[in-house]
Amino acid sequence: QLQLQASGPRLAKTSETLSLTCTVSGGSVSSSSYYWGWIRQPPGKGLEWIGSFYFSGTTYYNPSLKSRVTISVDTSKNQFSLMLSSVTAADTAVYYCARLDDTNGWSSYFDYWGQGTLVTVSS
């Protein structure tokens, strides 16, 4: 059974960089036809896709966050990471890591999610 576990500091300071890591077990981040990504949800609000990477190594980012986001992967540890720079209170959210399954040749979907981790941005 595939599992994703996000970890990292629960508190980030205004103007600094938020960093989270997602550890994948029961599967490989190098598996073909899967994207691995980050989604966030501000308290009481909806879901926002942050970015993803493809097994080939290509990364994709939400245009609204692109200038501040970096997603990287460590295949040796079966992990992928998120860095979001110059954070403000508006970046306070639950951050989820998730797998986007693109294997059925039709609609891709997020089928496995981590438990979510609340990161609070404060000065």
Place this chain on the structure above:
Amino acid sequence: DIQMTQSPSSLSASVGDRVTITCRASQTISSYLNWYQQKPGKAPKLLIYAASSLQSGVPSRFSGSGSGTDFTLTISSLQPEDFATYYCQQSYSTPHPTFGPGTKVVIK
């Protein structure tokens, strides 16, 4: 960017009711539409993919329909465990997905 809207934003219903939630895309997305259920403090759970395909393990009272720009999620007989928030998500622009704003289903 493809924008997604949902209606209503919230609804109240009773156990046993038939519930319908609508999702609309800002441009045609064929059947590249998924539905998720989210309960408080939990990650979203995939219910329906490709507009009408039921994810494994999801009860058959959930169904999806639509194509193009207009889609619906129907719960045929609402159960106590179905009170949650439901999100649609377009995958037409994979790998740049976008989610709808959500519909909260509360107990009447």
